[in-house]
Amino acid sequence: MMDKVDATDTENVIVAPGMIERAIKNGRYKPAKEGVYSDFNYRVAVAPAHRRSADYNYSRNNLAWNKIIGKNITDAEQFPYSATPTKKFGVEDVKDLLRTHEADIEKQDKQWLHTNSLGICRATTHESVVFEMNENPLFITGYRAMARPCETPYVPFFPLARPAEGTSFMDPATATAEHFKGTPERFSFRSDWPVFDFVKVANVHEFQRQDQKDNKAFVAKIEKELTQEVPAVAAHAQMLLKVSEDKAVDYMHAYNVRAFNEAHAAMLERLAEVAPHTVTVMADSIDPKSEKTVDVVLFSGAKFDATKADVKQTWGGVGRASIGNKITMGNKLAQPVKAEARDVDGDGKKDMVFTFTQKALAQNMLAGATYDIWLHTYVGGERVAAMDTAFIETEGYKGPAKRTQNADL
Secondary structure, X not given: OOOEEOOOOOOOOOOOOOHHHHHHHOOOOOOOEOOEOOOEEHHHHHOXXXXXXXXXXXXXXXXXXXXXXXXXXXXXXXXXXXXXXXXXXXXXXXXXXXXXXXXXXXXXXXXXXXXXXXXXXXXXXXXXXXXXXXXXXXXXXXXXXXXXXXXXXXXXXXXXXXXXHHHOXXXXXXXXXXXOOOOHHHHOOOOOOOHHHHHHHHHHHHHOHHHHHHHHHHHHHHHHHHHOOHHHHHHHHHHHHOOOHHHHHHHHHHHHHHHHHHHHHHHHHHHHHHOOOOEEEOOOEEOOOOOOEEEEEEOOEOOEOHHHEOHHHOEEEEOHHHOOOOOOHHHHOEOOOEEEEEOOOOOOOOEEEEEEEHHHHOOOOOOOOEEEEEEEEEEOOEEEXXXXXXXXXXXXXOOOOOOOOOOOO
């Protein structure tokens, strides 16, 4: 979004070597005076106009600037690089901004909530963070959502006092080494990584839209409880700082851990309430190139009759967090080729066994990774989302023997 830049102001502006010359060569910049680059337009130099005006870029800028400066800017070339807001923004204001959706999000598709994903919060929002600055960097406060912020809470933490270990997917050295590799195993679903429980909450509510309203209230309650401690924690840390910085950091780190653990426990509580149903993929691994079938079982329970599932309104495949924007379940997930009611676990209650082709079930999944595989269906007219995991096979895979297809557990 940066537009006019005075590249001759070398005290305040650093331009990447060759950028201006390349822009001139590509016909994206013609200085008013040859050799004088005081009117360099950065946004024009680095991207074509059609990309700035594309709906996925235009829409979020339009929504954001409307909230920030109160103007409905309809020309992508008029979006400012920076502007003075209409008011002072606090943490809650910025959270609200980052949770913004396009106006018609509820009407785009009947299944997943985030369909076109033209808001600031969209299907591909994997996390979101707000930082409240402080003159002493140690007291900068972060508020981080571990998944889509419209469906999960912002958890407070003091970043320079070391975040809770459970929030890190890998250690810094490993992350640096892996940065440009994209090793398939690194994309695997890991049940021992607590952040995935936040992702599960988001994925469940993405389909179980009947629970969205209650979930918003639940998230607001968790945020309020966690955030109200922040001033007292900071005040006590200020006192400890007079003794030593180590004491202050240790105390603040303990709060980081406690806040994250409480938020994680809340996510588990929420999952137990709205997604208590069990699904099992009847194979340890899936061949993404095979037309052979694999069964996915939705189990009945004391108060849940899985046999009432609507087969015509059943889909299996990746979770919403694992796939891009502008899609529907109908064009990116698999539907069963057949289904039957059978008591799989021997508890006297018939379960629902859905049969999918492996190739269809594994579409949009990366070979070499273990995926969370989701079943979305309607049971007695009520939306139900549940998941299991399976490894997506690579060429010539000779891993653990598959469970015998259609065998009762």
